[in-house]
Structure formats: structure tokens, C-alpha cells
Amino acid sequence: MTTLMLIDGNSLTYRAFFALPTDMATASGQVTNAVYGFTAMLINLLRDQKPDHLAVVFDRPEPTFRHIALPSYKANRDESPDILRQQMGLVRQVVEALRVPVLDLVGFEADDIIATLATEAEARGDDVLIVTGDRDSYQLVRDPHIRVLYNKRGVSDYALYDEAGILERTGVKPTSYVEYAALRGDPSDNLPGVPGVGEKTAAKLITTYGGIDGIYENLDALTPKLRQNLAENEEKARNNCELMLLRRDAPVTVDPDELNIGNYDLDEVRQVFDFLEFNALYPRLIDALGVTDDSVPAESTDLVLFAERSDLLTATDAVGVLRALADSDEPLAVAALWAGAEGRSTLEGLAIVTDAESADVAWIPSAVLALPEVGGALADLVGDSGRPLVAHDAKALIRSFEELDIDLRSLSLDTMIAAYLLDPAESRYALETLLEKYAHARLPDSDGPPAGQLDFGGDTEPDGQSAACRALGVHRLIAPFNEALVARGLADLNATIEVPLVRVLARMEIVGVGVDEIELRRLNDSLIARCDELRAEICADAGEEFNVNSTVKLREILFERLGLAPQKKTKTGFSTDAASLEKLRGQHPIIEHLLSYREVEKLRSTYGEGLLAEIAPDGRIHATFNQTVARTGRLS
Template sequence: MATLLLIDGNSLTYRAFFALPTDLATASGQVTNAVFGFTSMLVNLLRDHRPDHVAVAFDRPEPTFRHERVATYKANRDAAPDLLRQQMGLVRQVVETMAIPIVELAGFEADDVIATLAEQAAAGGDHVIIVTGDRDSYQLVRDPSVQVLYNKRGVSDYALYDEAGIQERTGVRPVDYVTYAALRGDPSDNLPGVPGVGEKTAAKLVNTYGDLDGIFAHLDELTPKLRENLAANEEQVRTNAEVMVLVRDVPVAVAPEALVLGDLDTDEIRQLFDFLEFRTLYDRLVEALDGRLEAAEPAGGVLEVDVELVSDPAHAAGALADIGGGDAPLAVAAAWSGAAGRSPLRALAVAAPVADAWRAVALDDAALGSVATVQPAGAGARPATEVGAALAAVLSRPAGVVGHGVKELLRSLLPHGIDCTTLSMDTEVAAYLIDPAGAGYAVGDLLERHTGMRLPVADAAPEGQLALGDAGEDVPIGVEVGRAAAAAGAAAEALGAVLDARGLRRLHDEVEVPLVRVLARMEVAGVGVDRSALEALHAQLATECAELAHLIQQDAGHEFNVNSTPQLRTVLFDELGLTPQKKTKTGYSTDAASLEKLLGEHPIIEHLLRYREVEKLQSTYGVGLLTEVA
């Protein structure tokens, strides 16, 4: 059975526009909140559902048969905001560039085109998922072939409805939805309903008497006021029903089986995403398309970095003084033998720009001497060695210092009396301010994303450390750290330009950067902890976890590993028959957001959510915090 994903382009674009702030814009000033939100939705849908067929339906500007039938149809709607209309062309361009078929037909709404394609695909034995924020599509749901993935709000809050889901949401079956909606009316389409008839009354009438003929044939059984209101509005209700029915035989020019992704042009997609500054979205799209789209090479080439390795303590202070003698801001980076800021330093590098390249001095642990060691808070009010004094001088230059994740470095240096008093930018913090929802903030990724350049060797680093060189390459750690320092320095100017363009410079300079140093000093000083109280909390949470796990297994009817996603997926969706809310690469999702949408369907859901809350507390405070206490 193939899966067809039918997306209501206008509906999702509208939701995205009002979900995201209009100050989301490129450095050139192009507002992108609607197109960014829509594209993010589109990428997530492709990733989560892996459809065999897909299409985006758009409304046409021409009047439809509904406008001809009801002259006031949608007449109450204000014109779309200018900032939204300006982005509709970009939304279509994104869809076209991603080689996703667009379906539309003059005289009909996108809903009608979707209804027709869903009907054809279901008749052919395919599974159809309709993605929309329009409740009119509820009437199309039919088990097991047609479901509606309804966008409730924002860009990520969805509910996946089958027939049972529609009945739970509205109180009526999908086949009765038009009658239900006709009684209630639809103010957004300027279709008034019966006064005094809301969701509950409409559902009761439908479930008691069936269709409109049945309801109006039994008016004498209703209360006087309801009978009077229904009789007075019968013509309006029947008109509502007529225009609310989605057309399922629109003369579309394409068959469902032809709705497939076309050939993808990596350069064209990358060019558009670069223009829109959707750099993290491009990476997500590459992942969502499972290799159909190539990861494009950065346009700016390789960052040129000349790294001087220093292992002799006698030469370290002079090397630092030499590189710190210029007028440009310096950049600093470090690597540790274990957790960043909590273990001995393996290397520390300072980099400076030289023409179109960078020069770095990298000191290994031998050159750093005692500075590389972990010391308790207050071990030294001032540097105790020549190397320490030279490093303190470099990190206090009036020209400023740039770093990436500087708090961790300060955790290592402050106990030695070394501070970074002229810190001008933390590129990790700046990147987060620019894109709080970003997929990652490794220094190599930021360099490529904001300058188009890449490090000579790129790879991910251990948790909490800089992304430096490829573990498979025989590259000295000092070279990796020198390159990372240069990457932070090279990315700083581009990040600063974006901060300025988005009005974030003051927040970064006056709040976030000073806070980096404050937090580092707080973490070095530490706080007093009652270990016995933590141990008691640990025992209490462990007991509650065990009790909840037992309840979950009782709900399931047998023992299983509650922490095993495959086993949990089998219990929820195969054995208990609950409705899946989202599909991932490996199967239906069991994440918290998906489970919350199933609350009330089975007691196991409430127990699972509580178990995860308690287990998180247990791992964070019961286990995690105890390991941090001396």
C-alpha cells in the first residue's frame, strides 16, 4: 500500500505566518516567517511520513462555484496581510524547487482538489494523509484509507485523525460532518449557523435524527426555542450544507500515482535556501530526503589556518605575546581530556587574522604547565606562572576576544587567576540568539552556515567540546584547536552582521556576553548541597519509577521493557490499537508530544507520561546531580 501525502498549501502558509514573528527576516530585510514556517512543516512532513506520493494544493485567485452559489461566501474576510501576500510567491518557489507537484484548478478550492485526489487514491488501495488546518477535510476521513493530519496551531502541533478521532473531536462521524457543520455554521466562510446551536447541540441533533431531512422532519420533538430557530433558518442551513460539501470529482489533470518527487537540483535548492538564509533547514531537508539530495559543498572554500604548535613552556609566553601584538580581535579555543571545563586541558589556542587567512598559536598541556590542571575555586587570585600571566594578558586585550562556548574555558582558567575580561563575542551564544531552534551550534557548522567556508578537516567532537578534526585523520590536537579558534574568529564578523540586522546586538553585548562570565564564576564557586537530601530524593524517585512501570505493564497486560521504544510501539499501536500520531524513520512515534495527543484514550498513556516525568527527574536529580556533588 502506497502512502499519498496531500498538503493544503494555503492553509499551512496561513498558520505559519501567524505562528511566527514577522521580525523573522533575512539580513537584507526579506520577511520570511511564513515561508520559513511552511518550509519547516514541509520538511518535517517528508521526514516523518516518508510518502511514496506527495502534492501541495493551492487555492486559485478566481471565484469558485461557491461564490456563484452564495454571493456573500467569504465576503467577511479581511485581505491577507501584505507581509503574507509577499511571501506566497516564495512558498510556491520552495515547493517547485523541491520538485514537489503542485495541484490547483480554477473554479475550485484546494480542498476540492485534495478531496478528488484522496477519493481516487483510496479507491486504488492507497493510504492517504491530508495535511491541513481546515476542518472541512474532516468529512473526507474514511477508515482505513484516509486520515487527516490536522494542524491545531503553530508549526508543529498536529493531531492525526481517523474515524474514531473525528467522532471524539466533533461528536459525529466523518460522514455526518457536513450536516453538523451546516447547523453550526462557519463564521470564517461567512456561513451563519442556527442561533443557539453549538457543537454539542449540533452533534446531538445529527446523532438522533441523522441528516437534515431527518432533523427538519422531527422539529415537533424539540424544545420550542430550538424548533423556532431551526425552522427560521432552514434555507440557510441547507445552503450551508450545499457549499460545505467538498467536490470529489474535480477534473484534475494528474492521477495520484503520478504525484511523485521530481529530479532534484542540489545547486538550485541550495541557492534558494541560501537566499532565504534557511541553512539549518537545508541540512534537515537532506536528511528528510534520504540521500536524494546531495549535501552541497560550501561556496567559500576552505578556511586557511597556519597553526604553530608549542610544547615547550619556555617558548609559550613569547608565542602568546607575539600573536597578541596586533590590533584585531583575537579568537580562542580549547580542548579537554574529558568533559569540557571539568577535566584537564589538552590544548589551548589563540588565533589572529592575517590578510585573508588566520594564524594560530596552540599550546599543548606540556606548554600550559599547571594552567592545564584542574584546580579548586580560589586556588589563585592571579596567575602563578609566566604562561598564565601571558595568557591573562592576551585574554584582556582592548581589541577584544572572540570564543565559542567560552564559559567552559573560563571554568578551567578562573581558578588559575585568568579571566577573559574583554570578551566581545561568544559565537555559540550569538548563533543561538539568531536561530534558537537550530539543529546545532558546532563551530565548524557555524563557519560554513554563515560564511560558506569550511574547516580543513570537519567532524563532530566529544560531547561538550568543540567540533574539530576528523578522528580518522592523524591531526595533532593542537592543530584541531587552532583551526577551531580561527573558525570562531572567522564566523564572528558574519554573526555580528546578522545580530545587527535583527536588532539583537544590544542583547548579545550587554546581557549575554557579561552573563557568560558571571555564570562561569558561579559554576567555579559552586553551591552548598545537602547530599543526604539528594540521596533521599533519589530513593523516592526510584521507588515511584518502579511503581509506575508496574502500572504500565498492568495496563498492557504483560511485562515488557517500558524504556524500549520498539516494545512500547508494539504495545500501544499493535496490541492496544491506539491511533499513531506521527511516523518516524523507524516506525510510529512514542515521544511526549505524540503521547499527549492520546490522553484519555487509554489509562496507559497517563501512566507513561508520568513515568517519563519521574524518570527524567530521577536521571537529572537522583543520579545526575549526585555525580556532580563532591
């Protein structure tokens, strides 16, 4: 059966633009964050969903029939940033280079074209996957053929919806979604809904009465306020229905054969990727398409550990290997193994790649590493004049080396940091993930390596084998990462800021932060006393003793017993968050006391009790500083 993937080009490009930093640019200065993010998303979709047919659909700048019917339609939207608009043409170039149809239509939105093509494909018996960040497409879902892959945020966070999924997400079936949305409204399109009707109320009304017609036929059964709001806004609700209904008869004509994937010219594709300096993305595209390109080096996934040289169990053997390794200036790939948390538990051993071509890895157990002569040889190897060292999450290794009186100063590449620089919007930088993404390799299963994965033979201990495998994996990433960093203009940033920062942060974690524990305990006691006072005042305001931290009970006190007006409704009931309480400030003394209590309680739990729990036996707090969490580059 054929699967047609329909991509909302504007929606995904917009998500990519705001997910990735705008300092992503080519050597000539062309900003590429949006087109890079879109291209990465497209590659992942091709790899994961494997569609047979594909089209990318865009909006046009001209007014649509909706703007003509309602001039205020989408009038509240800010103009797109210039650097986003400048990349829309580049996105089209990438798609067109793949010979994928790029569709748009004057007077219609991309959603209407998608609705039309999806309806036609369903009639042919084809499966359809709509990829979008626009909830209007929920109305198109039809089992078993049409599903929506909804981009929730960023470049990799999706939710796949069939009819059951839409019902669970919204409370209504896809066939009722338009009326549900019309009642609720869509602020992003400047389409206000019926006042007082949110998602839950809209779903309940439609479930009870079948739709807008049924609702208006049964107004007398509703509460006075809801009845009034619906009656006064009937025209608005019905107009919303007309505007939100996607057209399934847009005058777009596409022969299904034109949607086939595979009509591309790899030379043309490569030229576009070279122009955009997407060196790391091109091999991923080739892999996703399942084709070969002689210009892309073949990636073997069969790395075999030469077992005879795996274990160095004596000081003589270990020192001999370490001294021999010092004679080269090639990057040295290593991986460590810990008994528990990396860098914060006992180091069990170190794996060092001694010959990458033959997959030769030396494993030095912790007992041997602790010997003075071995530690000295290793310190020379990784010191100021030692070999350039490459590791994954080198900060953990630096901390453990510190306990052995080894100062790791020759770090040249941390594969975790490099991956973050290349794709700061990614959520995971595990070595396993990076190997699949950049080196087309896999780590072996713990039960033994399947065919086609990194392989290890011989009699090494399982733990040593695991570390040796990871060391080979680290080595496998050196070339693609160095190439990608240079191509993206990030090599200098990596070498002069990010890599040196790894050592600085490791040192900060090792030294820790001095704490006056006596003063901190006094402060914590003071905060506890103030929390008790505020709790008593809140209960006095309420007229009864209750658990102030219980959201359910607090709702009952505020909105039922005291009669305060709810400000916002969530899935579980009326909100009692800080923003909602701020809007009620001045309406009752309990609000002021609640806000004060929450501020003091947060100080107590975070900086009183929270910090006390983190004080180590040496009287200091040894925090963890993360370089790869925030896409803005800040530490966490």
C-alpha cells in the same frame, strides 16, 4: 505501500507568515518570512513523514462555485497583506524547483482538489496524509488510508488525526463532520450556524439523531428554545451542508507517477535557495531528501574525545593549558556543568575544546577552577583581550564565573541566541536539537555512544565526559551559525545587540532588584484583607457561603441560582472568565464584586505573596530574563 502527502499551500503559507517576523528579508530587501516558514515546514514534513508522492495545492483568486451559490461566502475576510501576497509566487518557485506538482483549479478551492486526489488515492489502496490548517478536511479522514495532519499554529505545532482522533476532537465521526460544522457554523468562511448551537450541542444532536434529517424529524423532543432556533434556521443549516461538503470530483487530472518525489534537479533547487538566501535550510533539505550534494560539506557525526588530555587535576596542568590556549585567536568553545539549575547552583567544572580536529577537550573540575592561579589564567583567557568565546546559554556561565571573580568579556557567539535569531518561531533551543538541525550531529546517550553519534573514549568522569561532549557540540555549531547569520543579514545584530545584551542581563540577574520587604508585607496584608472583604460581599450577594475560586460552584450560583444569562460555553461548561463577566456587568451586584475580587486576588498572588516568595537571603529578587522566548524580540 505508497504514501501520498497533500499539502494545503495557502493554509501553511498563511500560518508561516503570521508565525515569523516580517523583518526576515534578503540582502536586497525581499521579505521572506512566509516562504522561509513554508520551506522549513516542507523540509520537516519530508524528513518526519517520508512520503513517496507529494502535491502542493493552492486556491485561486477567482470566485468558486461556493461564491456563486452564496455571494457572502468568505466576504468577511480581510485582504491578505501585500507582503504575504508577494511571497506566494516565491512559495510556488520553491515547490516547482523540487518538481513537485503545484495544483490549482478555477472555480474550485484547494480543499476540493485535495478531496478529489485523496479519494482517488484511497481507491488505489494508497495511504494519504493531508497537511492543512483548515478543519474542513476533517470530513475526509477514513481509516485506514486517509489521515489529517492538522497545523494548530506556528510552523511546528501539529496534531495527527485518524477517525478516532476526529471523534475525540469534535464528538462526531468524520462522516458526520459536515453536518456538525453546518450546525455550529464557520465564522472564518462567513457561514453563521444555528443560534445557540455550539460544538457540544451540535455533536450531541448528531450523536442522538444521526444527522440533520434525524434532528429535524425529532424537533418536538428538544427544548423550546433549541427547537425554535433550529426550525427558524433550517434552510441556513442545510445550505451550510452543501457549501461545506468538499467536492470529490473536481476536474483535476494528475498521473500518480507525476507525484513521485525525486524528479528534482539539485542545481535548480540550489539556485532558488541561493536566491532566497536560505543557506541554512539547503543542507537540511538535502538531509531530508536523503541525497548527497557535493557542494554541501559532508557532516561527520563521529567526534571522539582524546581521553589522555581530558582531566586537568592540578593548578600546574590547568594553568599550562589555559596559557597555551591564549596564543590563538580562534573561537574557543566551552561548556560548564552544574550540580542543579544552570548558573544558579554549584559549578562542578568547565570543559574547553583544545583541539577540535582531534576532539581534544580539557576538563577542569570546580576545585581546580577555584584555585587563584587557575582563576587568574582563565580570567585572562576570557577577558577584554582574550579569545572569542562561544557557549550555549552563556548567561548561566557568566553568573557562575562571577562567583569565581572572573569577568567573561570575550563572548562572541551564544549558540542559543544565534538559533533564536535564525528561527524565532522555534519552541526549543536545546543544544541537542540544534546539533541535529544545523550540524547533523548527536550527543551520546548517557549509557554510552551508539555508532554514528558523538563519541568519547578514555577514563574521564561521567560528568566531565558529558560537559566535554557538549563543548564539542558547541564548537560544531560555530561555522554553520556564523555562515547563516551572515547570509541572513543578522551578523551585525548578533554582534552589536544580542551578544552584549547577554552580559547585561546576566549582570542584572546577579545584582537583583532591591525590595522593601517590610512595605511589601504591609501591602500583602492589605490585599489579603481586601480579598476577605470582597469574598464576604460575594457570598452575601449569592445568599450562601461558597468557595469563590470554584468555577463549578460559581457557575451554579450565577447561572442557576441567580438566573444570569451565560455568555460563552467551553468544553467543561459555561464560561466564568473575565470577558464573560464583563458582559454581565450591571445585571447583578455580584458581578462587580467578582471582577474586583479577581483583580485584587491577582495582585495578591502575583505581587504580594508571589514577590515575597522570591526574595533571596540578600534581600533582593534575582529574576531570570529570557532573550529567546518571544518571537517579537521582547524580553520575558
